[in-house]
Amino acid sequence: GVSCSIVLSTHHVLSEKMNMNDDMSLSATVIISMGNGIIKEMWDNRQPGGFISRRDIIADVAGIIAGIWIILL
Numbered sequence: 001g002v003s004c005s006i007v008l009s010t011h012h013v014l015s016e017k018m019n020m021n022d023d024m025s026l027s028a029t030v031i032i033s034m035g036n037g038i039i040k041e042m043w044d045n046r047q048p049g050g051f052i053s054r055r056d057i058i059a060d061v062a063g064i065i066a067g068i069w070i071i072l073l
Helices: 002-017 022-046 054-072
Strands: none
Touching: 002 022, 002 054, 022 054
């Protein structure tokens, strides 16, 4: 859900408020959302007893794909 929200909100800001073309803004939103997920997993890994969760990464990718799908409707 978070990754999808990041994709949707970032795309809106970049394309509507900052007048970035759709292809560029979509690419940027994917990079930003995936970066957020990776940084969160790295943070989790540094916590006592923490680890990088493959399921969380898969959920992040699914959220990004869902956000892209919504944008392209």
